[in-house]
Amino acid sequence: MKPIDRTLAAQLTAATPGTTVRLCGHVHRRRELATVTFLVLRDRSGLAQVVIRPADGQQAPPEETPVEVIGIATGNPQAPGGVEITSPAVTVLSEPALTPPVELWRPELAAGLPTLLDHAPVTWRHPAVRARWELAAASLRGFRATLDAAGFTEVHSPKIVESATESGANVFEIDYFGRPAYLAQSPQFYKQQLVGVFERVYEVGPVFRAEPHDTVRHLAEYVNLDVELGFVRDHRDVLAVLREVLAGMVEGIETYPAAAVGRLGVELPVVPPEIPVIHFAEALRLVGAPEDEPDLAPEHERALGAWARETYGSDFLAVEGYPIRKRPFYTHPWSRQARPPGDGSNSFDLLFRGLELVTGGQRLHRLTDYEAAIRARGEEPAAYASYLQAFAHGMPPHGGFALGLERWAARLVEAANIREVTLFPRDLHRLTP
Amino acid sequence: MKPIDRTLAAQLTAATPGTTVRLCGHVHRRRELATVTFLVLRDRSGLAQVVIRPADGQQAPPEETPVEVIGIATGNPQAPGGVEITSPAVTVLSEPALTPPVELWRPELAAGLPTLLDHAPVTWRHPAVRARWELAAASLRGFRATLDAAGFTEVHSPKIVESATESGANVFEIDYFGRPAYLAQSPQFYKQQLVGVFERVYEVGPVFRAEPHDTVRHLAEYVNLDVELGFVRDHRDVLAVLREVLAGMVEGIETYPAAAVGRLGVELPVVPPEIPVIHFAEALRLVGAPEDEPDLAPEHERALGAWARETYGSDFLAVEGYPIRKRPFYTHPWSRQARPPGDGSNSFDLLFRGLELVTGGQRLHRLTDYEAAIRARGEEPAAYASYLQAFAHGMPPHGGFALGLERWAARLVEAANIREVTLFPRDLHRLTP
Numbered sequence: 049m050k051p052i053d054r055t056l057a058a059q060l061t062a063a064t065p066g067t068t069v070r071l072c073g074h075v076h077r078r079r080e081l082a083t084v085t086f087l088v089l090r091d092r093s094g095l096a097q098v099v100i101r102p103a104d105g106q107q108a109p110p111e112e113t114p115v116e117v118i119g120i121a122t123g124n125p126q127a128p129g130g131v132e133i134t135s136p137a138v139t140v141l142s143e144p145a146l147t148p149p150v151e152l153w154r155p156e157l158a159a160g161l162p163t164l165l166d167h168a169p170v171t172w173r174h175p176a177v178r179a180r181w182e183l184a185a186a187s188l189r190g191f192r193a194t195l196d197a198a199g200f201t202e203v204h205s206p207k208i209v210e211s212a213t214e215s216g217a218n219v220f221e222i223d224y225f226g227r228p229a230y231l232a233q234s235p236q237f238y239k240q241q242l243v244g245v246f247e248r249v250y251e252v253g254p255v256f257r258a259e260p261h262d263t264v265r266h267l268a269e270y271v272n273l274d275v276e277l278g279f280v281r282d283h284r285d286v287l288a289v290l291r292e293v294l295a296g297m298v299e300g301i302e303t304y305p306a307a308a309v310g311r312l313g314v315e316l317p318v319v320p321p322e323i324p325v326i327h328f329a330e331a332l333r334l335v336g337a338p339e340d341e342p343d344l345a346p347e348h349e350r351a352l353g354a355w356a357r358e359t360y361g362s363d364f365l366a367v368e369g370y371p372i373r374k375r376p377f378y379t380h381p382w383s384r385q386a387r388p389p390g391d392g393s394n395s396f397d398l399l400f401r402g403l404e405l406v407t408g409g410q411r412l413h414r415l416t417d418y419e420a421a422i423r424a425r426g427e428e429p430a431a432y433a434s435y436l437q438a439f440a441h442g443m444p445p446h447g448g449f450a451l452g453l454e455r456w457a458a459r460l461v462e463a464a465n466i467r468e469v470t471l472f473p474r475d476l477h478r479l480t481p
Numbered sequence: 482m483k484p485i486d487r488t489l490a491a492q493l494t495a496a497t498p499g500t501t502v503r504l505c506g507h508v509h510r511r512r513e514l515a516t517v518t519f520l521v522l523r524d525r526s527g528l529a530q531v532v533i534r535p536a537d538g539q540q541a542p543p544e545e546t547p548v549e550v551i552g553i554a555t556g557n558p559q560a561p562g563g564v565e566i567t568s569p570a571v572t573v574l575s576e577p578a579l580t581p582p583v584e585l586w587r588p589e590l591a592a593g594l595p596t597l598l599d600h601a602p603v604t605w606r607h608p609a610v611r612a613r614w615e616l617a618a619a620s621l622r623g624f625r626a627t628l629d630a631a632g633f634t635e636v637h638s639p640k641i642v643e644s645a646t647e648s649g650a651n652v653f654e655i656d657y658f659g660r661p662a663y664l665a666q667s668p669q670f671y672k673q674q675l676v677g678v679f680e681r682v683y684e685v686g687p688v689f690r691a692e693p694h695d696t697v698r699h700l701a702e703y704v705n706l707d708v709e710l711g712f713v714r715d716h717r718d719v720l721a722v723l724r725e726v727l728a729g730m731v732e733g734i735e736t737y738p739a740a741a742v743g744r745l746g747v748e749l750p751v752v753p754p755e756i757p758v759i760h761f762a763e764a765l766r767l768v769g770a771p772e773d774e775p776d777l778a779p780e781h782e783r784a785l786g787a788w789a790r791e792t793y794g795s796d797f798l799a800v801e802g803y804p805i806r807k808r809p810f811y812t813h814p815w816s817r818q819a820r821p822p823g824d825g826s827n828s829f830d831l832l833f834r835g836l837e838l839v840t841g842g843q844r845l846h847r848l849t850d851y852e853a854a855i856r857a858r859g860e861e862p863a864a865y866a867s868y869l870q871a872f873a874h875g876m877p878p879h880g881g882f883a884l885g886l887e888r889w890a891a892r893l894v895e896a897a898n899i900r901e902v903t904l905f906p907r908d909l910h911r912l913t914p
Contacts (some may be wrong), residue, residue, distance in 0.1 A: 051702035056609070072877065074677075074875055074877075076546075092632060093632075114846075141846075141877050142876060142877065143847050143848060143875075144875075148874050167870060169677065169870045170677070170870055170871065171679075172675070178679065188635055189625075189629060192625070199489075202622070204687070204704045204886075206905045206907050207640065207702060208664075208701065220657065223655075224701075224912065227912075231641075238904075238905065241602035245605040246525060246601065246608060246614075252688065253686060269641050278505075278575070279549075280489070434602075434914035435602075437600060437602045438602040441545045441578050442504065442576075443575060444507075445575070453637075471638065471639075472638060472671065474641050479641070479657065479662055480867045481674075
């Protein structure tokens with residue numbers, strides 16, 4: 049006899065009543081009443097209700113046990129999707145599961161963050177917890193779809209690098225065949241070099257920061273979404289690509305795991321046709337900060353977020369023209385005619401609901417500018433020889449941005465701690481699971 | 482005046498003759514003849530010919546210089562795409578480029594591997610070299626598209642891990658805030674745990690092997706394509722997914738950078754509707770190896786590849802049933818009724834044109850089986866506590882596979898050395914660029 053094809057829980061609603069179906073999943077919930085036992089099965093698509101009556105001669109195994117259920121699809125308006133399984137044969141596919149550290153069947157997971165993180169392999173099974181990552185994964189699909197359509201090439205750059213030159217601080221050291229090497233803090237140097245090759249590139253991959261800070265916003269390892277493109281006029285062209293990328297990420301969430309958004313009650317941001325931009329100097333004035341402040345404080349960012357919401361109805365606000373001394377050495381000086389250059393730069397931060405989400409801008413592209421910028425920080429260009437090759441042999445005006453996946457997801461679901469949206473976080477204290 | 486939109490080289494063929502167009506790119510080739518100078522411009526889409534006559538009053542900058550060219554689209558059957566640019570205004574967008582270490586405009590790059598690798602940021606610009614990575618990138622698109630459509634969730638697991646338990650050897654050690662940690666050799670443990678959450682997962686990311694071998698096949702860091710799925714009957718269900726994935730990768734190459742395939746003259750493999758499978762014991766017999774051999778030697782793999790080509794017309798052959806003692810401890814014993822279990826396993830290697838490309842199989846899924854397997858290798862299950870949580874709390878029968886991106890690309894383009902298809906390789910000796 050041909051085995052019956054598997055039906056997913058979400059497909060049950062379309063099953064013809066009276067037909068035999070086969071489901072596979074974990075026992076999400078077991079409720080033993082006097083005359084009937086309800087077994088709620090959970091698979092990747094959702095939940096299905098299985099009704100076990102005494103005449104069925106079946107046992108409902110403990111919660112989380114993986115099972116196969118073969119039974120009759122039967123209409124029941126009270127069941128999820130309007131269809132439940134009756135007269136089931138239940139087969140345990142492993143051993144009966146031990147009781148989970150948290151009650152995964154409750155609509156809300158009643159557990160503190162340490163419990164969630166210590167038991168991550170199990171607590172991620174909770175539908176509302178899982179949905180957090182599903183949003184992140186859907187965002188990645190939207191990110192790539194947008195850039196693929198715009199002629200970008202996906203690249204993968206090495207995570208083991210020879211020197212800690214980019215920032216010098218907060219790098220992890222490795223024993224690399226007996227000599228020191230470091231974990232890359234970002235693909236910055238590589239994505240720039242690859243603009244000379246592919247003109248438009250993106251990379252999704254891990255970056256590493258030996259952050260000695262124990263905060264709700266910092267991780268020692270996270271997933272970075274990096275973009276870089278050539279032949280830009282200035283950072284505004286980069287910002288225009290960022291706008292498309294954000295719209296694509298939101299669209300990805302709307303398109304793919306629609307159920308996840310519902311499970312979380314997330315209010316998706318609206319990405320305006322053009323992201324409002326404010327100059328750093330105006331931003332300082334707006335929040336009442338002294339005009340010689342070199343950066344925006346978190347409370348300033350919050351105030352600007354509220355202002356953008358009120359003024360433009362936008363969850364996003366770009367702040368451009370940051371003082372160049374506060375930006376990395378490869379940052380391009382301010383070049384737009386709208387205001388004199390001063391000490392500004394063609395760089396921007398993007399605030400999402402009042403929190404910095406993206407940093408981007410135009411980079412230097414002339415070899416002589418790099419040599420001057422490196423000498424200005426008291427270093428020798430020779431230390432950057434490998435990186436500078438690309439510039440010696442001709443690089444177009446270019447720029448790009450980087451967006452932390454976990455920070456994006458945390459802000460979307462309003463997580464109090466970035467660890468809530470990280471599958472297996474790494475920080476000052478946490479190296480497992 | 483509104484700036485003229487940029488035209489890509491590949492779009493020129495559709496330009497109306499006589500219209501003014503704007504191109505951006507690098508000077509690929511400069512040929513100064515007595516009465517005319519030809520400037521071949523290279524952008525991400527291809528090449529375009531610009532004709533500079535004395536009356537134009539323009540200079541052609543040195544090769545690799547980034548330029549903007551505004552001129553008239555003019556029909557010329559000899560030009561690439563049948564259209565060239567005449568009466569151009571050429572603007573240098575950076576400084577004139579230094580002469581590249583290799584002549585990038587030659588159809589074939591005449592340079593040894595060390596030169597290629599030392600100058601990677603520049604040598605990757607050669608159209609035929611760049612095409613190698615474009616195939617890899619297109620393969621990734623096909624890989625994800627296939628799995629996204631089949632209900633898989635993309636995941637990202639940590640690369641910094643607490644212990645080197647999976648294999649014990651060839652791991653890089655990190656100084657993690659003063660205590661030792663390691664770079665992950667694979668996402669194996671995490672992708673299995675996440676089967677309990679998402680049921681079907683994949684990850685594309687770096688893996689790290691402190692390979693002390695200096696061979697043409699090994700890298701210290703490479704990009705792994707990892708897949709894992711639950712509710713399988715045995716490894717043949719995994720192989721069926723692998724077949725779809727390979728077909729999707731080939732389709733990706735056919736669909737996206739069609740020009741890249743042409744530039745390289747690659748013969749794309751045909752993925753048969755079902756990948757032929759041979760049992761390990763039969764494979765040994767076929768190649769005339771002793772029946773107690775625990776593994777296949779490279780010459781055996783080559784012979785089997787030729788045999789599959791001849792017998793099935795297939796570039797792919799799966800060898801199943803490897804002796805379990807040669808596979809990782811989480812491997813599931815042989816369970817198919819076709820032959821007695823013996824010391825076999827529900828695992829397979831996939832040979833692609835006679836070379837191992839993929840390793841996969843069914844994993845153990847019962848906690849008690851794991852405890853026994855870990856004790857059998859003289860270790861204590863407590864050392865794996867974090868990993869074993871998922872199994873204590875119910876895991877379905879599952880399996881998966883891993884495929885190295887660079888190995889796939891190398892075999893496709895018949896590269897003699899895997900470093901030829903790696904953007905910035907890392908090995909025993911090489912840590913830059």
